[in-house]
Amino acid sequence: MSKRHVRPYGDTTGDGMIQTSFTLPVPHGPRADGAALQLANKMGMDPAMVVHSKPIGPDFTFFVVYGSVKHIVDLDEVKVVEREYPLLSPSEVNATIKKRLRRKMVVVGGCIGTDAHTVGIDAILNIKGFAGEKGLEYYRELRVVNLGAQVTVPELVKRSHA
Ligand code: B12
Numbered sequence: 279m280s281k282r283h284v285r286p287y288g289d290t291t292g293d294g295m296i297q298t299s300f301t302l303p304v305p306h307g308p309r310a311d312g313a314a315l316q317l318a319n320k321m322g323m324d325p326a327m328v329v330h331s332k333p334i335g336p337d338f339t340f341f342v343v344y345g346s347v348k349h350i351v352d353l354d355e356v357k358v359v360e361r362e363y364p365l366l367s368p369s370e371v372n373a374t375i376k377k378r379l380r381r382k383m384v385v386v387g388g389c390i391g392t393d394a395h396t397v398g399i400d401a402i403l404n405i406k407g408f409a410g411e412k413g414l415e416y417y418r419e420l421r422v423v424n425l426g427a428q429v430t431v432p433e434l435v436k437r438s439h440a
Pocket of ligand 1: 392393394395396397398399401402408
């Protein structure tokens with residue numbers, strides 16, 4: 279097999295072994311294991327082994343299935359969407375705003391109309407951030423205005439002009 283064509287590998291190169299995990303809405307037991315194997319076979323894993331099955335409450339079972347697939351990946355057919363813009367660090371963002379805008383950039387956030395889903399807005403704006411990324415309040419060159427929940431659109435527009 280050339281480097282252009284690759285298969286997964288578990289014990290020996292190109293043996294096609296993969297491991298996958300999923301949950302089925304079936305009570306734990308031999309019937310559930312059989313259902314997991316049927317799914318694995320339909321996914322192209324053959325032979326497949328249920329190496330772990332654990333009840334999640336009375337009506338569900340979690341599985342880890344290990345098995346071999348016949349599929350081959352053609353690396354020449356792999357298409358990757360490149361990011362169209364550079365990913366800047368916070369200090370690069372600050373420097374760019376300072377250089378290009380030459381004043382603080384104002385960001386106004388709020389949940390409009392009857393919407394009260396503030397957690398997402400807070401995740402973006404609050405300094406503590408979300409999923410390992412700092413929120414916009416962390417950026418020195420940004421002035422962040424968080425209007426919170428249930429803001430009317432005219433109010434939002436007014437604040438973004440003020
Ligand atoms: C928590 C929650 C609530 C809480 C909100 C608490 C709060 N203070 O925020 C409470 C219990 C109050 C609530 C109430 C309701 N909710 Co609700 N709620 C959710 C839930 C479970 C999670 C939302 C959340 O906080 N996620 C975590 C944050 C971090 O993620 P996020 O909101 O997706 O935000 C991220 C991105 O979307 C993005 N983002 C968000 N906004 C913006 C804006 C910009 C400019 C950008 C660039 C990015 C961006 O960045 C954020 C950070 O990564 C979702 C279901 C879900 N799993 O998503 C339903 C959901 C949003 N709610 C829903 C509904 C229907 C309601 C109610 C109408 C239910 C009812 N009949 O009472 C009410 C409405 C209340 C109201 N007045 O708004 C529906 C909305 C359906 C729809 N598409 O319209 C959802 C999708 C559940 C569903 N599947 O039915 N809800």
